[in-house]
Every structure is written in C-alpha cells, then in structure tokens.
Amino acid sequence: xxxxxxxxxxxxxxxxxxxxxxxxxxxxxxxxxxxxxxxxxxxxxxxxxxxxxxxxxxxxxxxxxxxxxxxxxxxxxxxxxxxxxxxxxxxxxxxxxxx
Amino acid sequence: xxxxxxxxxxxxxxxxxxxxxxxxxxxxxxxxxxxxxxxxxxxxxxxxxxxxxxxxxxxxxxxxxxxxxxxxxxxxxxxxxxxxxxxxxxxxxxxxxxxxxxxxxxxxxxxxxxxxxxxxxxxxxxxxxxxxxxxxxxxxxxxxxxxxxxxxxxxxxxxxxxxxxxxxxxxxxxxxxxxxxxxxxxxxxxxxxxxxxxxxxxxxxxxxxxxxxxxxxxxxxxxxxxxxxxxxxxxxxxxxxxxxxxxxxxxxxxxxxxxxxxxxxxxxxxxxxxxxxxxxxxxxxxxxxxxxxxxxxxxxxxxxxxxxxxxxxxxxxxxxxxxxxxxxxxxxxxxxxxxxxxxxxxxxxxxxxxxxxxxxxxxxxxxxxxxxxxxxxxxxxxxxxxxxxx
Numbered sequence: 001x002x003x004x005x006x007x008x009x010x011x012x013x014x015x016x017x018x019x020x021x022x023x024x025x026x027x028x029x030x031x032x033x034x035x036x037x038x039x040x041x042x043x044x045x046x047x048x049x050x051x052x053x054x055x056x057x058x059x060x061x062x063x064x065x066x067x068x069x070x071x072x073x074x075x076x077x078x079x080x081x082x083x084x085x086x087x088x089x090x091x092x093x094x095x096x097x098x099x
Numbered sequence: 100x101x102x103x104x105x106x107x108x109x110x111x112x113x114x115x116x117x118x119x120x121x122x123x124x125x126x127x128x129x130x131x132x133x134x135x136x137x138x139x140x141x142x143x144x145x146x147x148x149x150x151x152x153x154x155x156x157x158x159x160x161x162x163x164x165x166x167x168x169x170x171x172x173x174x175x176x177x178x179x180x181x182x183x184x185x186x187x188x189x190x191x192x193x194x195x196x197x198x199x200x201x202x203x204x205x206x207x208x209x210x211x212x213x214x215x216x217x218x219x220x221x222x223x224x225x226x227x228x229x230x231x232x233x234x235x236x237x238x239x240x241x242x243x244x245x246x247x248x249x250x251x252x253x254x255x256x257x258x259x260x261x262x263x264x265x266x267x268x269x270x271x272x273x274x275x276x277x278x279x280x281x282x283x284x285x286x287x288x289x290x291x292x293x294x295x296x297x298x299x300x301x302x303x304x305x306x307x308x309x310x311x312x313x314x315x316x317x318x319x320x321x322x323x324x325x326x327x328x329x330x331x332x333x334x335x336x337x338x339x340x341x342x343x344x345x346x347x348x349x350x351x352x353x354x355x356x357x358x359x360x361x362x363x364x365x366x367x368x369x370x371x372x373x374x375x376x377x378x379x380x381x382x383x384x385x386x387x388x389x390x391x392x393x394x395x396x397x398x399x400x401x402x403x404x405x406x407x408x409x410x411x412x413x414x415x416x417x418x419x420x421x422x423x424x425x426x427x428x429x430x431x432x433x434x435x436x437x438x439x440x441x442x443x444x445x446x447x448x449x450x451x452x453x454x455x456x457x458x459x460x461x462x463x464x465x466x467x468x469x470x471x472x473x474x475x476x477x478x479x480x481x482x483x484x485x486x487x488x489x
Contacts, residue, residue, distance in 0.1 A: 012232055018351065038253065038355060040245035041302040042237060046225050047218035049237030057236055059246060059350050067350040071236055081253055093236045 001025040011066040032087035034062035039079050070094035102196045103327035103334040103488050106134025106320030107449040112434035113284040115314040119155045119211035120167040122316035127168045127207050130318035134330045142201035144175040147188030147208040148438035153223045155211050181227035183474030185441030186481030196321045208442035209316035220312045227475045229348040243476035245301035248390040250355035255405045267294035268412045269389040270307040277428020279459040284313050284434030308389040313434030317442035333453050339372030339484035347478055360480035361398025368482040376400035380465035383444035385473040386429040395471050426460045441472035452487045
C-alpha cells in the first residue's frame with residue numbers, strides 16, 4: 001500500500017503513515033523480491049511452531065523500499081545480510097528463498 | 100511534589116513452590132512492614148503483571164492483589180506493559196503521589212511463570228511483540244533480540260568469534276554478581292567458555308545470553324518527600340523518571356543496532372534529575388538478553404555507540420569497573436519474573452543505598468542509582484534516577 005498524502009510504501013499494511021500521519025492509502029502491489037537486512041535462526045520455537053525448528057526469520061527490505069519480517073527457506077551457510085530473496089509462498093506466512 | 104520510597108521488599112526469585120497470590124502477599128506485607136505503616140494507611144495500590152491470564156489462568160488481578168494483602172477497599176489498578184509492567188506501575192504510583200491525590204501508595208509487581216512449560220512460556224512472551232506480523236512466523240523473544248544482535252554486529256563489524264566473547268563476558272559478569280545475591284534465581288558462576296558452548300536458542304544468542312523463566316514479586320511504598328522521614332530513617336528520593344515507546348513491529352524500526360526508546364526515556368530522566376550519565380554510581384538495567392545490556396549501556400549514555408561491547412569485555416561494568424552494572428545479577432542471574440522485574444530493580448537500588456547488599460556486590464557509598472526497564476522487543480522503556488535521601 002502507498003500513503004495517498006506522501007507516497008510512503010508499506011508492506012504489510014499499516015493504519016497510520018509513520019512519515020506524515022496520513023490515514024488514507026492506495027492499494028498497490030509490490031514486486032516479490034528484496035534483500036535480507038538481518039536474520040536469525042530459531043532453534044527453540046514457541047509451542048505452536050514446535051515441529052518446524054530450526055527455521056530462519058529475516059527482516060527483508062523489498063525492492064520498492066518497505067521492510068517486512070518473513071521466513072526464509074535456505075541452508076544455514078547461505079544465510080547472509082545483503083542476499084537477494086524472492087517470495088515463494090504467502091499461505092501460512094510469507095516464505096522467501098535466496099536467489 | 101517530590102516523592103520518596105519509604106518501604107521496599109522482594110521475594111526470592113526462582114522456580115518457586117509458592118503460588119501467585121503467595122508471592123503478592125509476601126512482597127506486599129514485607130514492604131508495608133519495612134515502611135513501618137499499617138496496611139490500612141495505604142491510600143492506593145498499583146499492581147504490575149504481564150500475563151497472569153495465561154500463566155495462572157487468573158484475570159482481574161488488581162482485585163486479587165488487594166485481596167491477597169487483606170486490603171478490603173483500597174483502590175487498586177493493574178497495569179500491563181509487557182516486561183515493563185512493573186516499571187509502568189511504579190510510574191503510575193509516583194504520579195499519583197506527586198499529584199497530591201494520595202499520600203501513601205503501594206506499588207507491587209508479580210509474575211508466576213513456571214506453572215507452564217517452556218514452549219508455552221515462550222509463546223506467551225512472544226505475544227509482547229507484533230503478534231500479527233511476527234507471531235505467525237514462529238518468532239520468539241530471543242529471536243527478536245537476536246535480530247538486534249545481528250544488526251549491532253553488522254553495524255560495528257565484529258567477527259562472530261569476537262562478538263561471541265563479548266556476549267559471554269556479560270553473562271559471566273551478571274552470573275558472578277548473582278552468585279553473591281542470596282535472593283537470585285541463579286547462584287552459580289558462569290565461565291566464558293561455558294557460555295560460548297551453551298545451547299543455541301536463536302542465533303547468535305545462546306542459552307547463556309537469555310534471562311530465565313522466573314517466579315517472584317517485589318513491592319515499594321511511596322510517600323511525599325516532605326513526610327518521608329515519618330516512615331523511614333533512610334528514604335530514597337525519586338530524582339527523575341522518563342518513559343518512551345518505540346515501534347512495536349520489528350520491521351518498522353529504522354536501526355535495530357540502537358535502542359531509541361532507551362535514549363529518549365534516559366534524556367527525559369536525566370533532564371528531570373539535572374544529572375549527567377557520568378554522575379550515576381551504578382545501574383540496574385534490563386539485560387533480558389546480553390545484547391540488550393550493550394544497547395542499554397549506549398542508550399543510557401554510559402558509553403558511545405559501538406563502544407559498550409568492548410568496554411563490557413574489558414570489565415568496565417563489573418563491580419570494580421568504572422560503573423557497576425546489575426550488581427544484583429540482573430535479569431540474567433537474579434531472574435526475570437516479568438511483572439516484578441521493574442520493581443525488583445528499584446528494590447535493589449534501595450538495598451544498595453542502605454548498604455544492605457552482600458559485601459561482594461555492594462557498591463561503595465553510592466549517591467545516585469539508575470534503573471532501566473524494558474517491555475517488548477526494546478519497545479516500552481522506563482528510566483528512573485534515585486538518590487540517597489538522608
């Protein structure tokens with residue numbers, strides 16, 4: 001989504017623009033690619049995700065600028081800040097892979 | 100109106116064979132006794148607790164707190180601000196007395212966390228983050244602070260092995276202080292080597308970087324400073340407080356290598372107290388994870404950005420260092436019963452000013468102490484400054 005007033009981009013959506021305070025947004029789509037900013041591998045998961053561990057979670061800056069938090073499917077040795085990633089699934093949660 | 104602390108107490112912290120209401124009752128009655136007042140003289144009760152609904156299946160815990168103390172009709176409010184619920188309750192009690200509305204206020208924090216298993220506790224704690232955008236991913240609290248650790252490591256270019264040694268040195272120091280604290284959850288020393296080899300929880304954070312799941316309660320009695328000597332020969336003056344909030348969603352934060360809530364709350368607190376960071380004699384700060392001790396040391400102005408890591412490794416925050424940090428053992432070793440933590444930090448300050456800490460962890464004749472309590476992934480922040488009031 002894009003703030004009608006100042007054009008700031010958000011993905012996932014937000015209620016109030018953090019740049020200008022605007023509350024009206026245009027629904028826009030963004031591309032499926034971005035870059036890992038920081039990441040971690042969760043070895044001790046919460047009860048509800050017990051069977052998934054270990055898994056990687058990263059803050060990803062999308063090509064258009066907004067940042068989001070998502071899962072990344074990759075071998076541990078490939079996880080690195082600056083790596084390009086693309087969205088592969090948006091069902092249970094956003095899942096990316098390294099490209 | 101200036102406000103002072105005239106009574107303070109806490110239970111032991113740990114995996115305790117005591118119920119939630121036992122903990123509330125013990126800490127509250129002891130603080131009231133310490134202030135040498137009758138419980139019927141208390142004008143208002145402020146109670147901090149994070150998630151008794153999930154930990155012990157009890158809602159409406161304000162009324163449970165007053166019931167547990169036998170305070171039949173005292174106005175009681177429960178305050179929830181995640182792991183800073185205690186710090187938030189203290190602020191409300193302070194403002195209530197400062198306003199002149201109430202004379203004597205009891206502020207109490209409690210959490211009973213060990214009735215649920217580790218997986219469930221991890222899930223309950225993760226709800227203090229942005230559940231819609233992080234909980235569904237399987238994010239955990241160690242995971243959120245692990246992202247901050249990665250950001251800090253990347254920002255200042257530490258190698259993985261150097262960064263590991265730094266984090267482990269903080270764990271070692273806090274365990275050493277906790278070793279001497281008879282009320283701490285852990286009375287065990289931790290070597291850097293053991294910390295380096297402890298179980299990985301959320302990379303790069305290992306078990307030795309994480310505070311434990313703890314039961315405990317802590318309580319304070321506040322009074323107007325001009326009446327403080329009626330209740331205590333050793334009142335503690337509240338010189339400054341600051342409170343700030345950062346963005347709840349981790350992906351919306353500009354720079355995860357800094358704690359902006361800390362620096363904003365600290366600035367407000369220092370301004371109110373008219374003191375500089377260099378004048379503080381010791382601090383109890385929110386080391387829920389070792390990385391947060393580094394971020395707090397920098398946000399509080401004790402070290403410049405990027406310098407707290409090496410300073411910690413060199414021992415500058417130890418009992419004989421430039422500024423003793425977490426003489427109690429901190430959240431890491433004293434323990435982290437989340438609703439009680441912010442109050443327990445202030446109880447520790449009272450002990451330090453009165454010279455009641457065990458000698459190995461007693462700061463020498465302190466005049467100014469600081470507490471730093473965080474809720475969520477470095478989101479809600481309370482910074483208080485205290486002075487010896489006698």
